[in-house]
Amino acid sequence: MGKEKVGLVALVMIVSSWLVSPSSSSSFRGDLTRGKAPLTFGSPSSSSSSLVLNRVGSSVVFPLDGDVFPTGSYNTTIYIGQPPKPYFLDPDTGSDLTWLQCDAPCVRCTETPHPLYRPSNDRVICRDPICASLHSGDYKCDDPERCDYKVMYADGGSSSGVLVKDVFSFKSYGGGDLSPRVALGCGYDQEQKPGASIPFLDGVLGLGKGKSGIVSQLSSQGLVRNVLGHCLSTHGGGYLFFGNDLYDSSRIMWTPMSHDYLKHYSPGTADLLFAGKPTGQKDLLLVLDSGSSYTYFSSQAYEALSSAVKKALDRKPFAEALDDPTLPLCWRGRKPFKNIREVRKYFKPFALSFNSGGRTKNQFEVPPESYLIISAMGNVCMGVLNGTQAGLQNMNLIGDISMQDKLVIYDNERQLVGWQNSVDCSRPPKSRTFAA
Structure with missing residues (x-):
């Protein structure tokens, strides 16, 4: 089978699967479970954003690579951390949370094109609104100083981890640098269905409508309008953008x-x-x-x-x-x-x-x-x-x-x-x- 994927399933949060063959997917809904892996975080970094350009109206554009067939997915390069390091992410409008396969240490990770992400020491606490948006109802905190998550995918695969904040480095389309701190998932335990085709990627770029979505976070910081778009080419590649000044x-x-x-x-x-x-x-x-x-x-x-x-x-x-x-x-x-x-x-x-x-x-x-x-x-x-x-x-x-x-x-x-x-x-x- 090709490396096709099918989306729009999850537990409480809605995400898209990048691992499934069309004959074997199923839908899930239930309580979130919490990973228990010991976490080792990297060096502390500044909790303040370095915003060279801080005004709504700027747009950010990302070139896309890949295709529907034979690659089976599109991907874009995002620079994360201090100093910034590149990661190949699957842009996913059916998923809220951006997450990287993460060495904290990693219990189960698939092969990645770059070294596993080393998380910052800036954890998202359990009662943070972004954490709350990933859980249903009156969820309980095993540790108030951290936000655990687990997302399950259409083919039975899943990602478990903890939320952290780190610097994302963007170039504004009109000139200028953006360096906001953004919440993302440190995924240290990924389960895959046996036989599923797995894209050679570092993680997922969550473009969904929820508070944890990257565009929602950038918009709440006044950097871009809460608008996104994409243009996928039949010849492969294309582009993705955040903001509303790139179209008529x-x-x-x-x-x-x-x-x-x-x-x-x-x-x-x-x-x-x-x-x-x-x-x-x-x-x-x-x-x-x-x-x-x-x-x-x-x-x-x-x-x-x-x-x-x-x-x-x-x-x-x-x-x-x-x-x-x-x-x-x-x-x-x-x-x-x-x-x-x-x-x-x-x-x-x-x-x-x-x-x-x-x-x-x-x-x-x-x-x-x-x-x-x-x-x-x-x-x-x-x-x-x-x-x-x-x-x-x-x-x-x-x-x-x-x-x-x-x-x-x-x-x-x-x-x-x-x-x-x-x-x-x-x-x-x-x-x-x-x-x-």
Whole structure:
């Protein structure tokens, strides 16, 4: 199987899995357990932030590496600590907490591209609001001077650790340095499901809506607006940004965030169209999750889409490739395919039509290159999977594959989700604030 991941599961806090195959995920909800590993912290560091630039309106941009297939994830480099050290993190809109695999010492850690993070001596206390946001109800503190956490993932994997604060070093897009102290998880005990594909990363960049989310923390310090966005390229790479001065709002199709999924980035309900025509699937509650490589529909919507795709391929030079284990639905041609361009003309786009709160409908268009991949066997495979079989129940989840070549924006201040179709994600736009 590829290194696909599926998100939007957790205990009390909502996070995304970066470890799961589409046939083996499940959803969890319950009490947090607390790790008991002895902690050895690094040298004390200043508790004050060094904020060279301290004004709302600045944006921070991060180049992205990776792809949906064959890498299985996107990642960005974040510099943390004093002196700053680089770490490769999985940007995850379905997860609140940023955490690193951590040597405190590490009980169980997977292989990482950099040395394990050595935590600062600035611990987050148990009654800190950020700690409280990771727990449910009237949680108890085993140690009032520390905040323990445990998050569980869709495939049964988990991360346990303790919260600390450390310096994150950013470059403002308009010039200037940002060096805020940010709460993050020191993950010293990671459990993985046997056989799960594990990305070669140092940890997760939590972009969720909660207080522990990195954008929420930066916003509370007056550094950026509580807005984030990403642009994932079908050619690999792209960019991620914090702040609201890197796009023209008038060009974005906006829809209100759903009140049914307050902890998720959800644009609400949509009707599923294929080749511009209704499929009969209406009022699908959608969630946008950069922590999932592929898109997942509930059983009925998945069957409707896969049947429509198969019907459109009638009398075309394709045969179903039952021997290809890459994804559940693959087709072979007369000879192996090298790229999506060779097959694009045979496949039709699908779209999700959202009611934007009035009479107008905003369409989230998904062209063939944003739901198909070419496998290592040279077959074309559909990157929309059955979420019900994957344990997501009736949730419909838009993953990385279907957000490619789109500017996707999460405006937490206005409670809006927006997107712009057909965008060149290879380079970030010029800042409206600092453009000459």
